[in-house]
Amino acid sequence: MSFVVLLTLNTAAGTSAVPVQDLDDFERIEDWSTVAARGAHVSLARDRGRTGPALRIDFDFRKGGGEVLVHKHFPIALPENYALSFALRGSAPPNVLEVRLVDRSGKNVRRFRNPDFRFAKTWQTLRLKQRRFEFAWGPSGEKPLTELGLIEFVIARGSGGHGSVWIDDLRLEPLPPQGAYAGTPVLTASSSRPGQGPQRLLESPPGSAWHSADKGEPQWLLVDFGELREYGGLVIDWDPDDYATAYTIERSDDSRTWHKAYSVIRGNGRRDYIPLPESESRFVRFSLERSRQGKGFGIRRLEVAPIEFSSSSNRMFERIARDSERGAYPRYFLGEQTYWTVVGSSGTGRRGADREALLNEDGMLEVDEGAFSIEPFLYSGGRLHSWADGMATPSLERGFLPIPSVSRERGPLSLTVTALASDDPEGLVLARYRVTNRGAETAKASLFLTVRPFLVNPPWQSLHTMGGVAGIHRLGYENALLRADERLVVPLTRPAEAGVANFDAYPITSDLARDAVPSGKSVIDPNGFASGALRYPLVLAPGETRDVYLALPAKADHAGRDRFLDGAAAGRFWAKRYAEAVRKWESELGQVAFQVPPGDEDLVRAVKSNLAYILIHRDGRALRPGSRRYGRTWIRDGAITSATLLAFGHAQPVREFLHWYADYQTADGAVPCCLDPWGPDFMIEHDSAGQFIFTVANYYRFTGDHGFLKDLWPRVVRAVDYLADLRRQRLTEAYTRAETRRFFGLLPESASHEGYVARPVHSYWDDFWAIRGMADAGELAAAVGDREKAVRYAGLGDELRADVHRSIELTRRESGIDFVPASAELADYDPTSTAIALSIGGEALGDLEPALQQTFSRYARDVEARIKRELDQPAYAPYEFRNVGALVRLGKRDAAFRTLQFLFQGRRPAAWNQWPEIVWRDALAPRFIGDMPHSWIGAEFIQAFLSLFAYEESGQRLVLGAGLPRRWLEAAGGVGITGLKTSHGTLNYHVDAPAPGETRIRIDAGLTIPPGKLVVDLPLPQCPCRVELNGVAQSETDGRFVLRELPAEVIFRH
Incomplete structure (x- = not known):
């Protein structure tokens, strides 16, 4: 704000x-x-x-x-x-x-x-x-x-x-040149007590306090800067007894014409921060109208704040937080990073839920996008305790369900905040605040739940919208309901007291520190800084726990709190919704099961959590990578998240997403790179058409949904035509010259990579997506019975692949590099971009394979250097998970698993099984981190993990076990996967080492042998080795074994 x-x-x-x-x-x-x-x-x-x-x-x-x-x-x-x-x-x-x-x-x-x-x-x-x-x-x-x-x-x-x-x-x-004010202000007043004149108020520290004579009200205090002066506000330290409860700040350039700048009508003394953004005047006058005791006015100190003080609401609260006790305000106002997770529902198969709340590590709950937050404080032992007291411990229900908690311990008391979303009514968020006495004696305390105009997202999260200060303009407590603008906070557990205050009475933590709430019941704050508090007095015997519950409906049109309770006690209401949420999430996340050795279960838990985050981030039919900074939809994100949803049996959301996205394709076949609630965004990006075709084909391969294909086939045709038209721009004679020939046959310059926004280039990322899209379009043409297009589209893909390979070799030779570059102009090293050639483009078996080996050998060495801290890297993007699949496809099993383990450590925080878009080595550095949890990165992690178990090569070849580490096979119980959906059916298999010198894999029926074969590629300690298939001896193998029948039990003896 x-x-x-x-x-x-x-x-x-x-x-x-x-x-x-x-x-x-x-x-x-x-x-x-x-x-x-x-x-x-x-x-x-x-x-x-x-x-x-x-x-x-x-x-x-x-x-x-x-x-x-x-x-x-x-x-x-x-x-x-x-x-x-x-x-x-x-x-x-x-x-x-x-x-x-x-x-x-x-x-x-x-x-x-x-x-x-x-x-x-x-x-x-x-x-x-x-x-x-x-x-x-x-x-x-x-x-x-x-x-x-x-x-x-x-x-x-x-x-x-x-x-x-x-x-x-x-x-x-x-204007005159900018310069710091160097004058000496002159202060005068309507009256002063002897020895308490105003002249030295602006000194630091102040030479003396000012107090008006006991002449009653009103009084005035005038500051004359002697020249025009710029300033951003005022900071006033009042006399503890004789402070103004109502006053007005005015400014003037000539002391004759005055302009009202700010008014306070409910002052509470202590310190007032007066925002006067972009102000400039010679004179400032305080018109003091009403004092606390009617015995005059006293000011101990006056500060004229610099212009930066109120350049934004966030800047002002940063100053206020620095002046306050640590913990009185969110930690980001002190320049410290904070991490959060999402609280939401998966909605239905056809529609995602439209509302997500956020819970951060400090127990701060942002009730909805752009709305206020609820933050808990505990009063005990004569002082107020905040996030700054004690260590916070985040967790998820059962270690993976998206029902987050944060616990904090201080002395004998612990406080745990848990939040969940319910679909009854739609968009309902519930919060439980659990206080436990872990001590040996009875404990007395007060739990305060504050409602304040602050977001969970920090101020430096400034993409599209700002973090930090939000806004509450109207706040009132009536009929056991707290109404903040158009939203409700429903205390399912009735507070003993509740009160609200506007900015004039800041900070409310001063009231809380006296074990009290503000005195107001209804306020209007033109700045949007209203705040309130609910107070719950607690007397807890040793070992006793007390729970307090809040309901946060999506809309403020509910009749009252009884509508939520339905006659049940708050605890039973919570327990019912909690059990429903657990059951639903277990069903949503339980279709695929993994068996891994003890010590590596965190990987499986993270897979399940990130699948949940993908479902939560759905908004209607849209698939989004986040709920705040990235609360939009990109088809490139959607292509990967759709592949993940399909693998876990969630085909309906993909179908809905594609139908919705297809409606925004233009008449010439262009597919927008991004959609948001207001429509498409057409950046100069040429990857989107290929990604759209791939996702349509992927959905069809997994489901065989001919009705869907019939509906979207015209869109696919249009997208291929658009790609062909783009490519024709680089098939002219102008691109046959020596200086331009590396661009021949490619798609035109694009900004589909963040590093190319300032200068679009010929990005091979776009080309590999187009190659895949054309190949998929050929498959779809065959499926709809259009043989002519099937042949033509396959030919278009082959021609583009040949031109891309030729361009890459020219760029490598002319630039003197040994890796596959990410773009033709820059010859840049970007393995995370190049990895798409392997994970989507199927280039592991093509003539680029030697150059790709060079590229990812270098990447693997870089990862090792980062692990050993030999390579200084303050930050990275976990999109690098894509490289795990590339390494697996290139046969670099050990490097793949080592990379997975390294990137897995970038979770923030680890217990919430999630990643931001940018992982900073200094976890507390106040830096932009994108959104979190970031669902595209979550999907890339899941795809990386799945590639250890199974992946598809070009030609529809399914490869099993190529990324599994040997120690997993040798662990007690072995390793396995159950229920994984593929384009060839459901995959179930188990691998173990039943005896010394033996490795065994058992694969269930339910999978159709792919046209390009089913290949087993396990980490065998030595080759060649003898093979037995379903009890029948086979030819020796050098590692890979091709299966032509299922079910199968294959034993490798080495």
Whole structure:
């Protein structure tokens, strides 16, 4: 959440002798032009403005598109310091607003960006000083712009939708050079007690406190800076007895015309933090209206905070947290990383649940996306205990079910927070707070459950939306219900007390530290900083436990708390929903079973948990990699998560996903790389068509659903045609020259890799997906009986593969490298991208195999260096799990398992069986980590683990056991898998070492022998060895053994 700074133009009157430059009064708009992302629409019109005409921007994101842009050339020199101002109003939903300044080269861009801009229906003026235009991109880096080329207004999709925005009075205001204030303020007051004048209040430490004379109310205190001064707010330390309960802050440039800046009507003394974002004035006046005792006003210390103090709500609370006792605020305000997991339901087969809560390691529960959080505190032994007291221990029910808990112990008391989601009613989240006395004596305590405007996601989680401060504008406790804006907190266990407060009465932890709650029952907070607390007094005998329950409905339209209890006690209500959730998750996650040796069960538990996270992150028919930062759908993520769902028997969600995604394919066959609730996003990415075809074919291979194939076959045809059209762009004579021949026959430049966004390149990732897509389209053509297309599509795939191989060899030779590069231009080493050639492209048996061996031998050496800390790597992305499958396919069994074990250590936290998108070596570093749990990474982990047991090669060859470590086979009970779905049926097998010198595998019926054979590839200690199949001796084998019948018992004697 950010403060939106809207000022009148005369706020800075007199700041410069240089006149304001009127850039555009919009008498004519023909010089303004537009750019819209694919799927979005934008148009311009001349309309009535604030004083004359204005520019009206009409935009529409309902059919997709990431942003619309409006710009005009302004070839002028920029002063050393300046402010750009313009009048603005809008009739539009909240979206991202950017104002970009582009230099004359068009390469260097600085921008102001508000990720959640609320357009006012009445005219306001936005005045942006130079410092608010941050570096966006360009070769000049952080150097300020000295000349202007373009001004661009950008509306990027946040809430999406459509609307209109009006702009008027575009002006450039030269300002004096920025510098720190060096003057000496003069303070005067309406009255003062002898020896307690105000002049030394601003000293640090203050020379003396100020107290007004005992003349009653009102009083005033005036600060004169002697010149215009910029500031971001005020910090006031009040007299403990004679503090103001109501007062107003005003500012002025001339001491005659005053502007109201801030008001407090329920002050509670102690310290007040007054946010005054982007303020500038010569004078500040405190109009003190009402005091606590009616005996005047006292201030012990006054601080004028710098401009950064209120540059955002997060910056202000960082300062407040630093001033407070550790634990009074979320740890991220102290610059420490915090990790969380998701709380949600799998919904139904046809629809995923639309709501997910988050629980972090400190017991903080974010009730829904963008909403507030509930945080527990314990009062005992005369002091308040928070997350900062004691060590937190996270866990999951039964070690893998997505019902998370966090336990914390402090002295004789322990507190465990458990959260779960229920589908009755839909979207219901329940929380249990369990306090246990582990001591030998009776313990007295109070459990406080606070409702505060903070998210679980930290402020540095700033992709698409901000973390940190959220917002609660209205908060009230009535009829045993706590209502926060449009949401309810239902105390199934009635509190002894409940109270709410606005920002004037911060912090509520001061009340909690007195074993009390705020006195208010209903508040409105214009800043959105309202907070509240429920108090539960506890008297616990030794060993006794007390549970407190909350219900958090998705909507606030429930009649009351009795509707949730249905006449049952809170404990029975919880127990019923808890048992239902356990049963449902055991059923959802129990279709495939693994047998591994003791000590490695965590791998199996993580497989089950990540399958659950994939199901939880479904939103309607969408498959999403996360619920917050990545609460969108990418087809590349969906291709891998769909493969995982199919392997575990969850075909219906894949069917729903594909039908939904197919509706957004364009008439020319393009498949959007990404969809969100407002439509498609068409980045320049060329992997999506191949991924869509692959996923359609994969679903059909697993299910044989001819009705589905008939419905989507026209979409597949269109996608192949689109890929063929793209490739034709690189089949011209221009790409036969020496300097361009490495691009011949490839798909065009793309930004499908994050590293290629600034400069799209010919990415082999796209090509391998297209090769697979064309091959799959050929299979599907045969399935629908279209022999002509079956032959043509197979030929297209073969031609593309030949051109890709030729390009890779040219790039290797011309760049002097021995590995398979990720792109033709950069000849870059990126094994995680290249691995798709093996896991999806089936290149392990092709003529790229020697180069792939070089690539992944190097990768395996790098992993060993990282394990030994010989290679410094502060962070990595666990997409690297994809490399495990690549290593298995290349016969590097030991390196594959070693890599799996290394990457497995990156769970954050380990007990929640999950990974963020980025794993930092310093786990507490305040760094962006993507979303968590990250379901695409979870799916890559599952695919890596499955590759140890089974994988498919090109030509529909199924290979068993190629990644199993030898020690698993020799462990008591051996190793096995049951119920794994493949495109050839259900796979069940068990491997063990029944006697010295013997290795045995038993494979059940239920699997059709694939056209490309069924191959057993076990870790035999020595070869060649003798083989016995179903009691009949076979020819010796050098390791791999081909099966042609099932069921089968194969014994290898070595």
